[in-house]
Amino acid sequence: MKRKKTPSSRALVRLWIFLALAGLLVLLSLLAPLLCPNDPYATSSSVMNHAPCAEYPLGTDRYGRCICSRVLMGARTSIFSATALVAITFVVGTILGMLAGWFGGIVDTIIMRIADAFLAFPQMVLAIAVAGILGGGMLNAMLALGVMGWTIYARLARAEVLALKKEPYVQAGILTGCGPIKIMVGTLLPNMLGPLVVNAATQVGVMMIGIAGLSFLGIGVTEPQAEWGSMINLSRAYVQLAPWAVLAPAGATIITVMIFNYLSDLIRDCLDVGVEK
Amino acid sequence: MILEVHKLSKSYGTKDSSLNALKEVSLQLKKGEILGVVGESGSGKTTLLKLISGLEVPDGGEILLHEKPLTARRSRGNLRAMQMVFQDPVASFHPRRTIEASLLEAIHNLCGKETKIDLEELSKKVGLSPELLKRRPAQLSGGQCQRFAIARAIAVQPEILLCDEITSALDVSTQAQILRLVFEIRKNTGTSAIFVSHDLAVVSCLCDRIMVMKDGMVVEEGVARQILEEPRDEYTKRLIESVMAIK
């Protein structure tokens, strides 16, 4: 019988560090309004494309708006919306996947064929199409990305359920009168969460880039709302004059996505050598 | 006759490649009887139990409990009447729950939430100390888990125990204890059992009647003594010969 080992203390320490970092990012984005050195929406014709200085820690963009403030406000938009999107798609996808795996038959066929239909399109192309049709705006961008985002969790959840269904303790549960919902929530879900959560953590970064991408193309968040992708788009033409206007939001995106990606790796490592004693 | 199975069939696979796991298998079980089902891998004996217990739906045939046909959806009463014990004792309990929690869940599901049950008494009935109830399956030995699995099965007072290779994963001495336990349960409560095993020697020392299966079909069936002393089918004879008994 496979005996699981406990995660090494080093792995656990790293996990906590990065969980703290991710938490810090979320906190920063929450407290953004309090931390902004300047008004993120205030334009100023006198300080356009100004280099970083004491008053403007990360310089200004071509409208004279403080980049640091906008990056902080953008954090709120990007991180929050990405996390919210992942949470929603996670719940919807997992539920659909579990139902498909457990009941099989026609339920499975319907859910999986719908998923297949969405997966037939390249994600960004579909997102662009949906966002374009619905018009711009954060909500529509989230919808555009979410329309396919759930399929990952659905497939994973379905596969896990199919495998776990064969376990003796699940069969014993059925035979001792546990209803399907009780088994799915009480027995299957806790044993499935590992891979699902790892995927979710990675998807935060993916969704963030997706939103940034849509905004960059102009069909996501619209001006003057601060969002990293649209900030990059806006300052793209001036990159030689004011590189900080592009580098700051780009750097913020990279760092955030990297933290979440590494976090998902650490979660996976800790769960792989999962503990239960 | 508490259980009758008529021409049960089951096949797996797609249109192109199907596996006939069970081909029109019939059997009968009397009250208080232990029926042994012997067969090698691929004989369909495990599939037979899965169909009888309701874990899987047959393609053809019917199962009658007290002369009433059983449908795919089993009622609480039906589930309570037939309880199963599995081959892997430790894996048949939820890994993260204590044995106590698993036992209580089974009893509350099938006998009603208000049912009072003396778990200590139940543990002693299967020969285990009640303090082991607080442990998780991974903290118990295979033999201990299997005894608790049997406890879980008999707690709801079933009429039939379905035993799927319940001693195959256990050591010889533990196996002997489990067989003795099943025997005592039958003696004390009159619970019938269908005992599936690949080991003819194990089946022969526990069962009243023996059914030999091969490739999804029943090859021979009858009273244990007769099957072993006067086997009629060639396969049965080969099976008996291949039991390397201590002479």
Add this chain to the structure above:
Amino acid sequence: MSRETILEVSALNVGYGDQVAVKDLSFSLLRGEILCLAGESGCGKSTVLKALLSLPEVNRFSGEVKLLGTELSALRERERRETCSEKMGMVFQNPGASFNPIRSYRKQFVETLKSHGKYDKASFKSQVEKAFEKVELKDADRLLSQCPYALSGGMNQRMALALAMLLGQEILLCDEPTSALDATIALQVAQELKRLRDVSGISQIIVTHNLAMAGFLADRIGIMQGGRLVEMGDADQILHRPQHPYTRSLLAAIPRLGEFSGKEKEEVRDDP
């Protein structure tokens, strides 16, 4: 008739990490003898085989293992590995364990023979046919072109035996060779093992939990419990006139064919 002692184990203490799994083990194996080490799970019998092969995962704390008069620990690692693999072959419980499941047997046989320096292109076919005959395998060409995954457990086990024959190993170490097989096939494999000894004189140490099979195959049986050898003797004596209480309780627990329900059995206590 005095036979040569080909393997001698004295006061062997081996284990994993710091844990001692086999304590103070002493026995010897004569040429052409089949010795069974029997016991329940965790008694250390598989560890004994690993120690004899000098596998790196097993630590030897003390004791001697003399193969054909040569003390194995006195050899340098490379020599020891070569000597072990030249003289001793291993058959595993899982018939496919020693083979790559998706590679043809021909390739694997050739490679193994080459690595032992025993491959001769010209005589390969006839050697294989002879070896196959000894384990009652027909149609050498077809079998060689098959991959392990396509054959049944019993067939794979016999291929493993055939390879051991081709390698000309004098001692065969078998770890539960029939436990994963159906009864009818298990009997066939057990018969092959016996034939290997009868026809080719290959000595064997067979580890098993199945005392009945030990009785069928072995000249001598050793009973192990908790890492120790509690009793060793002629098969007949062990099975019918056991001395040690553990041996007695083990034998009492074996279900006998034809001992029908209704016969009360000895109470065997459950050890927590």
